[in-house]
Amino acid sequence: MNIQEKLTAALSAVKEKSPLVHHLTNYVTVNDCANITIAIGASPVMADELSEVEEMVSIASALVLNIGTLNSRTIESMLAAGKKAKSLGIPIILDPVGVGATTLRTKTAQRIIEEVQPTVIRGNMSEIKVLAGLDVKTKGVDSVASEENAEIITKKLATEWNCIIAITGKTDIVSNGKQVCRIDNGHRMLSDVSGTGCMSTSLIGSYCGANQDYLTATVAGIASMGLAGELAQQSLTPDEGIGTFKIHLLDKIYNLTPESLAKGCKVTCE
Amino acid sequence: MNIQEKLTAALSAVKEKSPLVHHLTNYVTVNDCANITIAIGASPVMADELSEVEEMVSIASALVLNIGTLNSRTIESMLAAGKKAKSLGIPIILDPVGVGATTLRTKTAQRIIEEVQPTVIRGNMSEIKVLAGLDVKTKGVDSVASEENAEIITKKLATEWNCIIAITGKTDIVSNGKQVCRIDNGHRMLSDVSGTGCMSTSLIGSYCGANQDYLTATVAGIASMGLAGELAQQSLTPDEGIGTFKIHLLDKIYNLTPESLAKGCKVTCE
Amino acid sequence: MNIQEKLTAALSAVKEKSPLVHHLTNYVTVNDCANITIAIGASPVMADELSEVEEMVSIASALVLNIGTLNSRTIESMLAAGKKAKSLGIPIILDPVGVGATTLRTKTAQRIIEEVQPTVIRGNMSEIKVLAGLDVKTKGVDSVASEENAEIITKKLATEWNCIIAITGKTDIVSNGKQVCRIDNGHRMLSDVSGTGCMSTSLIGSYCGANQDYLTATVAGIASMGLAGELAQQSLTPDEGIGTFKIHLLDKIYNLTPESLAKGCKVTCE
Numbered sequence: 085m086n087i088q089e090k091l092t093a094a095l096s097a098v099k100e101k102s103p104l105v106h107h108l109t110n111y112v113t114v115n116d117c118a119n120i121t122i123a124i125g126a127s128p129v130m131a132d133e134l135s136e137v138e139e140m141v142s143i144a145s146a147l148v149l150n151i152g153t154l155n156s157r158t159i160e161s162m163l164a165a166g167k168k169a170k171s172l173g174i175p176i177i178l179d180p181v182g183v184g185a186t187t188l189r190t191k192t193a194q195r196i197i198e199e200v201q202p203t204v205i206r207g208n209m210s211e212i213k214v215l216a217g218l219d220v221k222t223k224g225v226d227s228v229a230s231e232e233n234a235e236i237i238t239k240k241l242a243t244e245w246n247c248i249i250a251i252t253g254k255t256d257i258v259s260n261g262k263q264v265c266r267i268d269n270g271h272r273m274l275s276d277v278s279g280t281g282c283m284s285t286s287l288i289g290s291y292c293g294a295n296q297d298y299l300t301a302t303v304a305g306i307a308s309m310g311l312a313g314e315l316a317q318q319s320l321t322p323d324e325g326i327g328t329f330k331i332h333l334l335d336k337i338y339n340l341t342p343e344s345l346a347k348g349c350k351v352t353c354e
Numbered sequence: 355m356n357i358q359e360k361l362t363a364a365l366s367a368v369k370e371k372s373p374l375v376h377h378l379t380n381y382v383t384v385n386d387c388a389n390i391t392i393a394i395g396a397s398p399v400m401a402d403e404l405s406e407v408e409e410m411v412s413i414a415s416a417l418v419l420n421i422g423t424l425n426s427r428t429i430e431s432m433l434a435a436g437k438k439a440k441s442l443g444i445p446i447i448l449d450p451v452g453v454g455a456t457t458l459r460t461k462t463a464q465r466i467i468e469e470v471q472p473t474v475i476r477g478n479m480s481e482i483k484v485l486a487g488l489d490v491k492t493k494g495v496d497s498v499a500s501e502e503n504a505e506i507i508t509k510k511l512a513t514e515w516n517c518i519i520a521i522t523g524k525t526d527i528v529s530n531g532k533q534v535c536r537i538d539n540g541h542r543m544l545s546d547v548s549g550t551g552c553m554s555t556s557l558i559g560s561y562c563g564a565n566q567d568y569l570t571a572t573v574a575g576i577a578s579m580g581l582a583g584e585l586a587q588q589s590l591t592p593d594e595g596i597g598t599f600k601i602h603l604l605d606k607i608y609n610l611t612p613e614s615l616a617k618g619c620k621v622t623c624e
Numbered sequence: 625m626n627i628q629e630k631l632t633a634a635l636s637a638v639k640e641k642s643p644l645v646h647h648l649t650n651y652v653t654v655n656d657c658a659n660i661t662i663a664i665g666a667s668p669v670m671a672d673e674l675s676e677v678e679e680m681v682s683i684a685s686a687l688v689l690n691i692g693t694l695n696s697r698t699i700e701s702m703l704a705a706g707k708k709a710k711s712l713g714i715p716i717i718l719d720p721v722g723v724g725a726t727t728l729r730t731k732t733a734q735r736i737i738e739e740v741q742p743t744v745i746r747g748n749m750s751e752i753k754v755l756a757g758l759d760v761k762t763k764g765v766d767s768v769a770s771e772e773n774a775e776i777i778t779k780k781l782a783t784e785w786n787c788i789i790a791i792t793g794k795t796d797i798v799s800n801g802k803q804v805c806r807i808d809n810g811h812r813m814l815s816d817v818s819g820t821g822c823m824s825t826s827l828i829g830s831y832c833g834a835n836q837d838y839l840t841a842t843v844a845g846i847a848s849m850g851l852a853g854e855l856a857q858q859s860l861t862p863d864e865g866i867g868t869f870k871i872h873l874l875d876k877i878y879n880l881t882p883e884s885l886a887k888g889c890k891v892t893c894e
Contacts, residue, residue, distance in 0.1 A: 325878030608865030
């Protein structure tokens with residue numbers, strides 16, 4: 085199968101299986117994460133209390149760990165849920181939001197990577213560079229980095245940590261250490277809406293919950309978001325902005341079909 | 355008065371009194387709960403710190419307890435707020451979100467029922483069956499159950515716990531142990547949006563805060579949501595989805611009048 | 625410069641500098657606060673864990689403290705972040721949500737005012753009156769108060785606490801103790817959406833993060849919200865309501881230019 089055929093199959097599997105995706109995520113974008121998970125065809129559940137997360141993740145098909153508004157209570161819950169998921173073979177997707185901005189975020193992401201060994205890690209260029217131990221300035225905005233570097237870093241980290249690494253940006257790069265995929269979907273307006281990164285991570289979780297080829301699942305999640313961003317932007321009138329854009333994003337994901345994904349995605353893998 | 359006249363009066367009372375509805379609810383759908391409470395004509399307040407909930411609920415006209423993202427801190431706050439409300443005669447509406455999925459949720463809902471004795475309990479078929487002690491599989495999706503069973507369970511539980519029980523689903527069933535009402539409003543798209551159950555509970559809270567006939571208030575909350583769902587779905591163009599649908603839901607509740615509710619509701623009581 | 629020229633310059637500065645605005649805010653309206661901060665041209669970050677807030681605020685250009693859903697954990701974080709910001713000369717904007725409704729809220733707002741000395745305090749008439757030690761009934765709704773009183777209270781408190789005080793209502797009043805500005809933008813529908821007060825505060829934070837004239841920054845934040853409210857309401861069809869209105873609010877802020885702000889604002893200062 086070529087990548088388009090793989091993406092078609094991946095979305096069909098989500099819609100057929102409707103996997104339960106357990107989220108431990110931030111309170112800023114959690115509602116958007118829930119709705120985009122439903123929109124793609126999966127089923128979200130949010131639960132972060134230490135005494136229930138292991139039981140909850142046991143009935144889930146994927147686990148999303150997003151450190152956007154971490155605190156000492158939820159960090160312990162993330163580690164417990166992550167370890168349980170790992171022991172059960174449930175895929176774990178880490179979104180290291182704001183890593184590098186504070187020591188707590190960097191240390192927590194590192195702990196999760198070491199103790200839980202996530203299946204997929206998705207971040208922006210700054211976040212992944214920080215995880216890679218490179219010197220980066222983070223101020224809530226992406227650092228400037230050449231695409232060539234992105235590919236090298238992605239592949240290197242994926243090999244080192246034996247997982248899928250995804251860097252989202254103008255061009256998105258995904259690697260499992262051997263193969264590297266590039267995704268050229270998306271629109272700059274996506275970076276003007278809070279939570280589009282988190283939502284991409286939830287989509288990756290949805291795909292991983294229904295597909296065992298996690299490289300394809302990660303590419304599918306990112307390409308779905310990028311394509312929806314393009315379509316949402318095209319649907320806007322001049323007097324509309326990010327309010328309407330976000331609503332249309334959800335609409336476009338809801339109406340995305342395996343065929344329209346295959347037709348609209350701009351993905352190359354090598 | 356027939357049920358249509360009762361619903362007309364119930365909505366008029368909400369709009370006239372604008373009752374304050376104190377919520378202890380989850381962080382996933384809390385914004386939608388706040389806005390739908392305003393949309394129907396009531397006034398929301400969210401506060402969950404143990405040291406302030408008793409004081410806050412004392413100035414409220416209804417209390418909503420929603421365990422969607424419960425934790426050890428907020429469980430204690432829910433119990434304290436609930437007991438205070440009970441002692442003051444303020445109606446308490448319990449939404450046992452995800453009960454059955456984890457032991458913590460089941461035990462917490464049982465504690466609230468025993469220690470607080472809610473005025474209304476609204477859940478889906480799975481949740482209410484779990485509360486009734488029946489054997490159910492829950493995976494964040496409804497179990498299949500015949501409507502006949504729904505009526506029997508609803509009536510039995512309502513009698514046993516001396517409260518209003520509401521099961522929402524394709525047909526919604528509400529009972530106070532003596533009377534049983536069936537509501538045939540709604541659209542399947544409502545189940546594709548995160549939080550429509552929570553929002554129904556907030557509407558029930560809004561109606562209960564302005565009306566002493568809690569059976570009618572519960573029916574009114576559910577029928578309002580169902581009718582808004584129908585109207586919202588009818589307003590969609592083919593390229594729109596759950597993003598726009600949720601926005602229109604709020605619009606339709608905001609524009610709902612006592613007359614349009616009476617005209618559009620599909621309710622029978624016996 | 626007259627006030628229109630000052631507002632033009634203030635918005636240009638936000639768009640040019642894209643200041644990072646650190647929020648410790650409530651979980652009800654936090655997503656709207658994040659998106660409106662982006663929409664005006666600034667960059668939001670939400671972080672409330674005690675062990676990271678001082679580090680986070682150190683890289684920010686403004687700090688928003690909003691007590692909407694305060695708890696014992698986040699109160700300590702707010703005080704720590706506030707003191708750090710103060711020591712670094714970073715402007716601090718306090719939104720004393722629901723002050724007067726519970727003792728905890730009143731005492732917390734008083735502690736923040738005493739220990740942190742905010743740069744700007746924005747509230748509704750009831751909230752500011754409570755802070756001023758006046759006897760007010762609060763039930764989540766504004767108390768009725770004459771505009772004349774609002775000006776006197778605003779000016780008096782601003783002098784006493786050496787900060788900017790803003791009372792938002794039908795007419796908004798802002799004072800630094802010497803000058804008083806009146807803003808006549810806005811539409812009553814703004815009070816039918818949860819979080820428009822919080823969003824105004826986030827806009828003030830965005831302007832303060834890019835401008836040292838905090839009186840102008842505060843006026844600019846409030847006038848921007850009021851003008852967006854007018855434009856959003858004008859764009860509605862009769863069957864639309866607060867759902868669509870809130871989306872359009874974000875659109876209008878996103879499309880606001882220094883020129884359209886100067887043209888549309890109804891501000892007088894003396």
